[in-house]
Amino acid sequence: MKAADLLREAAELVSGPRAEQHGDMHENFENIAELWNAFLRIRRDPTEPLTASQAALMFALAKIARTQLGEVNADDYCDGAAYPAIAGQLEVPDDG
Secondary structure, three states, rough: OHHHHHHHHHHHHHOOOHHHHHHOOOHHHHHHHHHHHHHHHHOOOOOOOOOHHHHHHHHHHHHHHOOOOOOOOOHHHHHHHHHHHHHHHHOOOOOO
16 A cells, blocks of 8 residues: 555544544543653653553553543453553563
């Protein structure tokens, strides 16, 4: 697929189905930013670069924020549950 085709598809999604699904874009990303800023403030060492597991937790926060706008979307709950599990797998050594 060509870049122009991808951009056209993305533009259609953002102004159509995704806008309906996720609600107001500005409010959605404000909510995500608020949760991310809180996480960045309270993490164990806010001066250190983000770890892979922390990035996964931030993805979960984005999904959690999305549950508060737009249509109910089962994907937000499924992904919202999966990202902390991924973070745990990245953070906790495998004993098996």
